[in-house]
Amino acid sequence: MAYQPLPFRAVAANVLLAVENGQSLTQCLPPALNQLPPEQRPQLQAICYGTCRWFHRLEGELNQRLKKPLRKPDRVVHHLMLVALFQLRFSEQATYAVLNETVEACRALDKPHLTGLVNGVLRAAEREGAPEPKDDSSRYSHPVWMVEKLRHNWPDNWQAILDANNRQAPMTLRVNALRFTRDEYLELLAEAGIEANPTRFAPHGIQLERPVPVERLPWFEDGGASVQDEAAQLCTTLLDLQPGQRVLDACAAPGGKTCAILEACGELDEVIAIDESAERLPRVQENLDRLDLHATLTQADAADVDSWWDGAQFDRILLDVPCSATGVIRRHPDIKLLRRESDIVPLASIQLGLLEAMWSILKPGGRLVYATCSVFPQENHRIIQRFLKQQDQARLIEIDADWGQDMNTGRQLLPDPNSHDGFFYAVLEKPEL
Ligand SMILES: C[S@@+](CC[C@H](N)C(=O)[O-])C[C@H]1O[C@@H](n2cnc3c(N)ncnc32)[C@H](O)[C@@H]1O
Structure with a gap:
């Protein structure tokens, strides 16, 4: 029998299942796109991003409509129905096409016994319209823990943050x-x-x-x-780069900030870019090549200084730590599904460990910029507070800027629907000997 490519809604359902099982869209979308003819690819991408963005809202509705959850082996059909609900609620697609083609996709996924259910759920959804969201998780389409944490951390801004996260970011x-x-x-x-x-x-x-x-x-x-987002670009002004300096970008991939550093000051002595991910590091080289820039790339755990460091201290260190990425949810809506509340404490401990290690290789008189794309103080303000408690000679430099809000240790940008992402920056200097 001739090979039948899967309909794009079935491919989308498989992508969402993979995200639910822990893969990011960046990982699982490219191979899925390759399964489809070029003209269907933009639609697949839009559906996968859109369904992740509105996942918790759509899931709220779907769960109300299902008498009981589907069995685990049929979970892909749950995602197929979310895709269809996304199209009904948030796209211009004709309703009859969504209904008919979703039923067809259900068959193509080899779940013919569920076509009746899919048809019934979607017809009722179309007839009855979207229900009133039952709680803030559905209303703002974020996981419960994130809504609660944001409400607790940002009593005056949490709704604005959640709203901004649901908008499409500018280019x-x-x-x-x-x-x-x-x-x-x-x-x-x-x-x-x-x-x-x-x-x-x-x-x-x-x-x-x-x-x-x-x-x-x-x-x-x-x-x-x-x-590159505007907030990410701000790192170079904070680094105060000068000709002749030796600069370290400690968590560099995919290299956006490494390249920004090299463009900001053409006469640096050397820029070393480290990342522990063998998969991501080549992206730094690709960006450098396109921009005709040069840096020394090393794959290593930056915190394991003995494994990579040549003993010459750095004038400037950018430490753009791995974080919850809760400031860039509008660009990566799959974070809503991937991140767990239990991730934050281990992340904070990695962040503090990296900061301690980088401090040890900063030259006296040198400057370190700590950055995250998180909006949780646990990964930002509190890391710097904890660090300053143990390193009493570290000097905190006040950031004199008209962006973000002053957190006493650094400045926090919250995602702005009209411009930049959410970001945190702190600047530390090591006193001269
Ligand atoms: C926020 S991203 C960096 C983004 C990058 N600075 C840019 O602007 O393009 C964090 C990076 O840290 C890397 N990473 C995580 N833990 C690390 C460690 N211990 N040592 C070095 N890199 C690490 C991850 O692989 C990831 O690429």
Whole structure:
């Protein structure tokens, strides 16, 4: 029998099942996209991101509509129905197409015994419309623990954070300052018919009115600009880079900030970029190559200094630690499904360990910038507090900026629906001997 490719809704259901089982969209979407003809790929991507974004809302509805949960081996059909509900509630797709094609996808997934159930649930959903969300987890479409933690951490901002997380992030560029001024690049964009504005806080940032494929960006392949959120770009101003310095980017992949560092100061002595992930490190080299920049790359656990360090201390260290990524949920909505409350304490301990290790290889008079894309103080403010308690000679540098909020140890940016992601920065200096 000829090979029948799966309908894209069935592929989407398999992707969501993989996310529920712990894989990120970045991991499981590319192979899924390859199963489909090119014209269906954008739709698959939109459905997978959208269903993750609204997962907890849709799940709330689906659970109300199902008399009992499906058996574990049929779980993929649960995800298939979430995909269909996403399309009914959040897309322009014609209802009859969603209903008919979802039933067909159910058959293609080899679950013919569930087509009646799928049909019944979706017909009722269409007839009755979306139910009132039963709780804040459904209303804001986030896991219960995240809603509660945000409410506790940000009593005045939690709803705004949850709302911002559900919006699509803008596409923001970092102009390669070694090649173009921001004004020059804005002109190139205008000539290419791409509407854009300078970012408010990052000196080389440009925010596009609408996302475009990178191939449409002027000089992209030749290193004229990179895609990077405005908050992430702020690291270079905080590092206060000067010619001749030896700089370490301790958690570097995929290299957005390594490249920003090299573009911000063309005459650094050396930039060393470390990442422990063999899978992610090559992405740093790809970015460096496209931008025609040079750094020394090392695959290592940065905290295990003896395994990689040559003994020469660093003038500047950027420590962009692994974190909950709760500041970038709008770009990675699968975080809502992947992250567990129990992840935060182990992450905080890794973060403090990395900070202690990096401090030991910072030159007297040198500067360390601690960064996360988290909005939880446990990974931000409190790490710096804990560190300062044990390192009383470490000097906290106040960040004099018009972005974010002052947390006494650093500055916290919350995700802004109109501009930057959620981020935290703290700046520490080691006194001269
Ligand atoms: C937030 S991401 C870094 C993003 C990067 N700085 C950028 O701007 O493109 C954190 C990175 O830390 C890496 N990582 C986690 N633990 C590490 C460790 N102990 N040593 C070095 N890298 C680590 C992860 O593989 C991941 O690539």
